[in-house]
Amino acid sequence: MVAYCVVATTDVAEACKGVNIAVMVGGFPRKEGMERKDVMSKNVSIYKAQASALEQHAASDCKVLVVANPANTNALILKEFAPSIPEKNITCLTRLDHNRALGQISERLNVHVSDVKNVIIWGNHSSTQYPDVNHATINTNTAQKPVKELVADDNWLKTEFISTVQQRGAAIIKARKVSSALSAASAACDHIHDWVLGTPKGSWVSMGVYSDGSYGIQPSLIYSFPVTCEKGDWNIVQGLKIDEFSREKMDKTAEELIEEKTLAKSCLN
């Protein structure tokens, strides 16, 4: 028999005691008209305190998923102030953007969302993120076909598709006056599920992870990459061909993360 027990507490030490998986949703959320980095100073101090609590009280193998915005930079602050948690155990949520990209393609092609795979979200969970379908495929009855070939509209893929995914969070806030809830929770479950149990063979997902310099992205940023997961570990998918259009978009979102990192550091002083 498995015994479940929920501890509801406002004591951060008690909340972090012995945890193996920490999903960090606490924070000051973005309101209509704000960019995610506008909530930086409030969240930097929250993440500094929560990192220290995890550092002191969490299990040594604790896996951390930062959801609260600005998610990538909050995760970076958390990493700085929880030095004993391995850097591979600190991630942020871009799976929501990944799922949104799958959803846009599935609608466009009128196929089931589970038949679309290997989209990529590069970079920041912000309006500079780069949703990339260059390597994405669709399962048809007979074969796997490239999304680019089936959509057959490069202009749509390079403009409306990208901006719809980039702006989806803002569109939800405009419509609801609060940020996405169920889709974000579902994406957080997807992220942890695949991280712990593994990604299906031949598929990857997007996760915000500590850059090791792959694809020329500056190390020491939390940047969203395509990853495969196995036995509780993620690995960045290597060797994907990057064209000039993608390179520019990937660098632009990295630049924003470098700016956020500088801003976050200035908030700490």
Ligand SMILES: NC(=O)c1ccc[n+]([C@@H]2O[C@H](COP(=O)([O-])OP(=O)(O)OC[C@H]3O[C@@H](n4cnc5c(N)ncnc54)[C@H](O)[C@@H]3O)[C@@H](O)[C@H]2O)c1
């Ligand atoms: N990465 C993503 O894909 C994604 C998706 C949806 C929402 N978000 C972000 O997730 C966060 C939560 O969103 P929400 O709609 O649930 O917001 P919310 O305001 O309903 O919840 C935030 C919670 O944080 C708590 N909080 C405030 N200060 C705190 C502190 N110092 N320590 C601990 N907790 C504190 C608040 O009491 C509140 O319960 C926001 O930052 C939002 O922007 C991210």
Ligand SMILES: O=C(O)C[C@H](O)C(=O)O
């Ligand atoms: O956009 C936001 O601030 C909320 C969330 O990050 C989202 O993408 O829905």
